[in-house]
Amino acid sequence: xxxxxxxxxxTLSGARIDSQAAASSLSVPRQFAWSLRRELWENRYIYLxxxxxxxxxxxxxxxxxxxxxxxxHAEMALDPxxxxxxxxxxxxxxxxxxxxxQMLVGIFYCLDALYGERRDRSILFWKSLPVSDTIxxxxxxxxxxIIIPLLTSALCVVTLxxxxxINSAAFSVTGYSVSWLWSxxxxxxxxxxxxxxxxxxxxxxxxxxxxxxxxxxxWAKRAPFLWAFLPPxxxxxxxxxxxxxxxxxxxxxxxxxxxxxxxxxxxFPIHPGIHLTPLRFLFSSGLLxxxxxxxxxxxxxxxxxxxxxxx
Amino acid sequence: MACIExxxxxxxxxxxxxxxxxxxxxxxxxxxxxxxxxxxxKTTALNAILGLTPYEGQLSVLGRNPWRERDRVMCNxxxxxxxxxxxRWIRVSQVLEYLAGIHPRFDRAKAEGFLTKxxxxxxxxxxxLSKGMVTQLHLALVMAIDAQLxxxxxxTLGLDILFRKQFYDSLLNxxxxxxxxxxxxxxxxxxxxxxxxxxMFIDRxxxxxxxxxxxxxxxxxxxxxxxxxxxxxxxxxxxxxRQVFGRSVLLFDGVDRQKLSVFxxxxxxxxxxxxxxxxxxxxxxxxxxxxxxxxEREQGPVQ
Numbered sequence: 050x051x052x053x054x055x056x057x058x059x060t061l062s063g064a065r066i067d068s069q070a071a072a073s074s075l076s077v078p079r080q081f082a083w084s085l086r087r088e089l090w091e092n093r094y095i096y097l098x099x100x101x102x103x104x105x106x107x108x109x110x111x112x113x114x115x116x117x118x119x120x121x122h123a124e125m126a127l128d129p130x131x132x133x134x135x136x137x138x139x140x141x142x143x144x145x146x147x148x149x150x151q152m153l154v155g156i157f158y159c160l161d162a163l164y165g166e167r168r169d170r171s172i173l174f175w176k177s178l179p180v181s182d183t184i185x186x187x188x189x190x191x192x193x194x195i196i197i198p199l200l201t202s203a204l205c206v207v208t209l210x211x212x213x214x215i216n217s218a219a220f221s222v223t224g225y226s227v228s229w230l231w232s233x234x235x236x237x238x239x240x241x242x243x244x245x246x247x248x249x250x251x252x253x254x255x256x257x258x259x260x261x262x263x264x265x266x267x268w269a270k271r272a273p274f275l276w277a278f279l280p281p282x283x284x285x286x287x288x289x290x291x292x293x294x295x296x297x298x299x300x301x302x303x304x305x306x307x308x309x310x311x312x313x314x315x316x317f318p319i320h321p322g323i324h325l326t327p328l329r330f331l332f333s334s335g336l337l338x339x340x341x342x343x344x345x346x347x348x349x350x351x352x353x354x355x356x357x358x359x360x
Numbered sequence: 361m362a363c364i365e366x367x368x369x370x371x372x373x374x375x376x377x378x379x380x381x382x383x384x385x386x387x388x389x390x391x392x393x394x395x396x397x398x399x400x401x402k403t404t405a406l407n408a409i410l411g412l413t414p415y416e417g418q419l420s421v422l423g424r425n426p427w428r429e430r431d432r433v434m435c436n437x438x439x440x441x442x443x444x445x446x447x448r449w450i451r452v453s454q455v456l457e458y459l460a461g462i463h464p465r466f467d468r469a470k471a472e473g474f475l476t477k478x479x480x481x482x483x484x485x486x487x488x489l490s491k492g493m494v495t496q497l498h499l500a501l502v503m504a505i506d507a508q509l510x511x512x513x514x515x516t517l518g519l520d521i522l523f524r525k526q527f528y529d530s531l532l533n534x535x536x537x538x539x540x541x542x543x544x545x546x547x548x549x550x551x552x553x554x555x556x557x558x559x560m561f562i563d564r565x566x567x568x569x570x571x572x573x574x575x576x577x578x579x580x581x582x583x584x585x586x587x588x589x590x591x592x593x594x595x596x597x598x599x600x601x602r603q604v605f606g607r608s609v610l611l612f613d614g615v616d617r618q619k620l621s622v623f624x625x626x627x628x629x630x631x632x633x634x635x636x637x638x639x640x641x642x643x644x645x646x647x648x649x650x651x652x653x654x655x656e657r658e659q660g661p662v663q
Binding site: 075079080082083084086090091166169170171173175176177178179180181182184355356 | 410412414434435439441447448454458462464
């Protein structure tokens with residue numbers, strides 16, 4: 050647009066006031082760390098939401114544990130597979146609940162991250178500080194892609210372990226074998242699997258989804274939620290009408306379902322340990338495509354933040 | 361060297377020209393008042409200086425290009441937009457901690473010192489503070505940054521007169537020294553008259569007046585003239601005539617004080633009166649040029 054005229058500006062005045070000295074003490078890692086901290090101050094739901102889910106889960110679980118044990122007693126005669134299912138069901142549900150919360154929190158965060166600061170005009174304050182748009186956008190991308198999955202998987206694992214201890218206490222009181230319970234649930238393996246699943250599928254594989262939401266958040270002048278969801282729907286509809294195909298929808302579904310890890314991720318607690326295929330995952334072409342898409346979205350978002358002011 | 365230097369600074373929003381090729385030079389240690397009607401281009405000019413908007417033409421702030429190097433320029437530039445830009449969710453203690461974390465020139469102890477003089481508590485969130493307190497907080501933050509340029513865009517908008525007075529007092533007493541530069545825009549011109557060292561009027565994207573306050577006091581005079589002397593006084597080509605209590609007050613640009621004193625008592629006009637005179641001449645179009653500008657056209661720019 051006007052890069053040429055801007056380029057001449059540097060020659061306008063040769064000498065530079067001692068801002069050089071100050072600029073050199075701008076530490077990027079330090080600014081990045083403080084930017085992350087700032088995001089957690091502003092968006093406390095990032096940790097409050099999974100904490101609430103954990104607390105609520107434990108509360109409900111402790112209330113119903115007696116019922117669970119009684120039900121198990123009734124099904125004692127049944128075959129071991131159903132037995133295992135009855136035991137593991139609450140654990141499955143809780144893990145799925147945490148993952149749903151993680152995605153919701155991530156999407157909610159992204160849509161507001163670069164839009165909210167323009168809506169409340171605080172962008173004028175943030176831009177009056179020596180923090181570059183690149184640091185700002187990358188720190189905001191780190192929250193849904195790394196921080197939220199890490200935090201959620203940690204809280205999820207802690208919750209599951211507390212559930213197991215409550216379960217064990219109930220078993221020992223009612224005279225069932227605690228070691229049998231532990232052998233059935235195999236929580237150590239399950240913990241590893243949950244962390245693995247959240248970090249591969251929900252962090253790396255879903256990164257382009259969050260990057261898209263961040264881009265919309267940086268771009269939209271209003272209603273970022275609509276702008277985030279309408280274009281994909283429109284593209285899918287257009288494709289269907291014009292070519293009568295559903296490639297785009299298939300692509301989206303594959304991305305959302307978790308790609309090569311997707312199908313196996315859903316029923317993990319039943320047979321834990323057999324789905325860990327990190328190499329297959331890391332070298333899948335979909336992952337690389339996703340990273341490229343992520344990088345493009347974030348680069349545009351950085352540029353947009355430079356141009357955009359309050360809405 | 362100049363703190364801000366612009367040549368042919370231009371910015372258009374579609375067909376609406378906000379800045380129409382401005383040339384500007386602000387030296388270090390000045391307090392410049394940028395005065396203009398709504399939509400004159402003041403905020404656009406400040407946004408360009410702060411690296412918030414792209415522009416055409418050449419602009420250098422502290423020797424750097426503000427659009428391409430905003431983060432570096434902002435090490436040495438502070439900015440208060442208007443009262444509403446501090447994020448409402450943040451706690452006072454958090455904003456202090458954050459600034460200490462990211463700003464190489466922020467002195468937290470200094471900011472806390474300023475805050476103890478106010479009734480702002482560190483545990484409060486910005487949303488819990490009154491409008492005046494938010495401005496006090498922002499001023500305390502900005503004064504604790506060892507910057508070379510401070511830009512204030514309507515900093516006291518919507519504040520009562522006590523807060524406004526206090527704002528400029530602490531700015532002058534606790535912050536300003538002659539190595540710093542301040543640019544301020546405001547509609548409450550009269551409160552700034554004794555604060556400024558330089559004055560600039562801007563209208564429809566152009567600078568219509570640019571002079572130092574020293575020049576201002578030797579160049580602009582206002583005389584209340586008796587009706588019988590009105591014709592003689594008007595022969596000296598006042599730039600504006602207005603009626604006060606039925607008598608004519610004439611405003612002169614560049615006319616010798618001695619010559620004017622025969623008509624009555626000579627005053628330095630208020631900035632507000634001069635502003636109205638210069639702007640209404642612009643609107644009328646007949647007396648579109650002040651003497652200063654005529655001089656400028658004939659002899660080149662007056663520096």
